[in-house]
Amino acid sequence: MKNPVNMPRGLWVKCESCKEILYHKEVRDNLLVCPRCQHHFRMTAEERFDMLFDGGKHKLLFQKVRSADPLGFVDTKSYRERVTAYTRRLGPGDALLVARGEIARRPAIVAAMQYRFMGGSMGSVVGEKMTRAIELCLSRRLALISVACSGGARMQEGVLSLMQMAKISAGLARMRDRGLPYISILSDPTTGGVTASFAMLGDVNIAEPGALIGFAGPRVIEQTIRQKLPEGFQRSEFLLEHGMLDMVVPRGELLDAVVRCLNCFQPS
Amino acid sequence: MATPTLPFLQPIEEVRERLLKLQSEPSSLERDDALAVTKRELEETIESVFSDLTPWQRCQVARHPERPYTLDYINGTMTGFVELHGDRSFADDPAIVAGFAQLEGDPVAVIGHQKGRSTSEKVRRNFGMPRPEGYRKALRVMRLAARFGRPVVTFIDTPGAYPGIDAEERGQAEAIATNLLEMARLPVPIVVVVTGEGGSGGALALGIGDRIMMLEHSIYSVISPEGCAAILWKDQARAQDAASALKITAPDLKQLGVIDEVIPEPLGGAHMDPPTMCRSISAAVRRALKELRRSKTDALLQRRYRKFRTMGRFLER
Ligand SMILES: [Zn+2]
Numbered sequence: 001m002k003n004p005v006n007m008p009r010g011l012w013v014k015c016e017s018c019k020e021i022l023y024h025k026e027v028r029d030n031l032l033v034c035p036r037c038q039h040h041f042r043m044t045a046e047e048r049f050d051m052l053f054d055g056g057k058h059k060l061l062f063q064k065v066r067s068a069d070p071l072g073f074v075d076t077k078s079y080r081e082r083v084t085a086y087t088r089r090l091g092p093g094d095a096l097l098v099a100r101g102e103i104a105r106r107p108a109i110v111a112a113m114q115y116r117f118m119g120g121s122m123g124s125v126v127g128e129k130m131t132r133a134i135e136l137c138l139s140r141r142l143a144l145i146s147v148a149c150s151g152g153a154r155m156q157e158g159v160l161s162l163m164q165m166a167k168i169s170a171g172l173a174r175m176r177d178r179g180l181p182y183i184s185i186l187s188d189p190t191t192g193g194v195t196a197s198f199a200m201l202g203d204v205n206i207a208e209p210g211a212l213i214g215f216a217g218p219r220v221i222e223q224t225i226r227q228k229l230p231e232g233f234q235r236s237e238f239l240l241e242h243g244m245l246d247m248v249v250p251r252g253e254l255l256d257a258v259v260r261c262l263n264c265f266q267p268s
Numbered sequence: 269m270a271t272p273t274l275p276f277l278q279p280i281e282e283v284r285e286r287l288l289k290l291q292s293e294p295s296s297l298e299r300d301d302a303l304a305v306t307k308r309e310l311e312e313t314i315e316s317v318f319s320d321l322t323p324w325q326r327c328q329v330a331r332h333p334e335r336p337y338t339l340d341y342i343n344g345t346m347t348g349f350v351e352l353h354g355d356r357s358f359a360d361d362p363a364i365v366a367g368f369a370q371l372e373g374d375p376v377a378v379i380g381h382q383k384g385r386s387t388s389e390k391v392r393r394n395f396g397m398p399r400p401e402g403y404r405k406a407l408r409v410m411r412l413a414a415r416f417g418r419p420v421v422t423f424i425d426t427p428g429a430y431p432g433i434d435a436e437e438r439g440q441a442e443a444i445a446t447n448l449l450e451m452a453r454l455p456v457p458i459v460v461v462v463t464g465e466g467g468s469g470g471a472l473a474l475g476i477g478d479r480i481m482m483l484e485h486s487i488y489s490v491i492s493p494e495g496c497a498a499i500l501w502k503d504q505a506r507a508q509d510a511a512s513a514l515k516i517t518a519p520d521l522k523q524l525g526v527i528d529e530v531i532p533e534p535l536g537g538a539h540m541d542p543p544t545m546c547r548s549i550s551a552a553v554r555r556a557l558k559e560l561r562r563s564k565t566d567a568l569l570q571r572r573y574r575k576f577r578t579m580g581r582f583l584e585r
Binding site: 066 | 437441442453469501509510515526577
């Protein structure tokens with residue numbers, strides 16, 4: 001596995017939750033979960049593929065789809081410059097990578113978001129790649145697994161970002177009509193337009209422990225209601241209790257949970 | 269939420285006040301002349317103010333406190349409205365109204381966000397910000413419409429989904445997502461009219477359809493200009509810049525291929541002449557429904573899928 005971006009490079013790494021200084025290799029061998037406090041570090045899309053596909057073997061798809069700048073958006077910096085800088089640093093793929101491989105020896109598509117690319121924000125590229133992933137599942141009758149990790153819509157593409165929610169959800173409606181299984185994995189954080197579209201639409205919704213999951217961000221809610229939010233609000237366990245998830249599964253057991261769910265829906 | 273008189277509308281208000289004063293005076297040759305001149309002056313003033321609105325000003329017109337709301341449009345365009353209540357699982361959400369009515373004799377389902385006019389009504393309607401049960405009530409009525417073969421007309425006017433603890437607890441993300449999915453495959457024609465504020469996910473949850481229209485001075489955006497300014501500029505006062513950058517006006521959305529039609533508003537905005545506004549909406553919706561009724565359901569749903577499938581802009585190389 002490659003070095004995750006939210007962990008400093010080098011031999012040692014500090015857990016952002018328990019503040020323990022940990023041996024980097026030990027954390028990586030533990031699927032980027034803190035061996036002391038079980039804090040789940042963020043993963044890149046490639047690390048998700050390594051974890052989910054048989055032998056980590058996979059083929060990246062739709063990598064030529066790249067951000068345009070449909071609005072000519074400039075805030076304190078131009079959107080074009082921002083995207084170029086991220087792409088130079090992280091390679092092509094924007095905030096969502098799609099790959100094909102096998103899970104438990106059955107072909108499947110995994111669409112994994114990466115927070116490190118502009119906060120995992122969803123613009124036209126994420127929407128297009130996710131929709132192509134769905135359409136590939138439809139034409140080849142494959143199962144779809146998504147891993148959400150996103151701060152929400154990409155503001156710099158304005159209303160076009162909003163419309164990606166509609167586009168993807170329309171694709172998922174077709175998956176349902178054709179009886180193809182879709183498993184949604186929610187990781188920290190999953191908020192905004194990604195939650196209010198594909199992340200919540202799995203036939204099975206599985207979250208990693210302690211992940212922030214919601215539509216409105218906690219800060220916006222606090223500002224609106226002028227109250228402190230209760231402990232554990234909008235965390236995976238809270239959503240499970242409120243009926244929005246099927247299960248909360250630690251990363252070490254995630255692949256097994258996915259395989260067992262896929263088995264439930266496989267034609268007999 | 270909105271200020272009583274917006275500064276850029278002040279010149280119009282001044283002339284309007286003079287006109288009202290003249291109208292209350294007894295008729296005389298002099299007064300009648302002045303009245304005619306002032307009437308023309310009012311028209312010219314409105315025209316000059318509205319010929320060159322900035323996106324931020326349009327946003328304020330969209331939020332104008334006198335702007336007609338969904339029930340005004342239902343009452344102004346339809347007859348025999350039967351309002352239905354409740355999502356059958358938790359509560360009734362007054363921020364969304366839904367039911368059945370006749371549009372020039374044709375039965376339709378009608379659903380829209382509802383803002384309040386008085387302070388207490390504003391609070392009761394939660395300023396038009398739905399909770400999950402609102403989206404779920406809307407979906408219940410849409411499914412009824414499908415069962416009885418009625419086309420669906422939606423009116424969109426919301427600042428957005430409600431950022432509250434209860435709305436999150438009851439799964440507003442799931443409720444919005446489910447509406448997107450189900451509206452994509454609802455087997456009856458859907459016509460969407462953005463009448464005021466098209467605020468993000470709370471708007472989109474009623475916004476999937478075969479024809480999407482916007483009133484001339486309405487807005488439609490992924491985030492409020494204030495919210496965007498706070499995040500990207502770290503300064504809410506830059507909302508004017510955000511409003512321009514986000515491309516939220518009806519002509520912008522037409523140009524971006526997100527909407528099909530801009531419905532012109534009466535001079536000075538919908539609130540200046542609600543009956544005329546209602547006639548324009550009625551005509552546009554009926555025209556759309558007439559066209560959509562010609563399609564078989566499969567073709568209708570296929571076209572609806574293609575419509576949203578092609579939204580977004582990217583490069584490929
Ligand atoms: Zn730790």
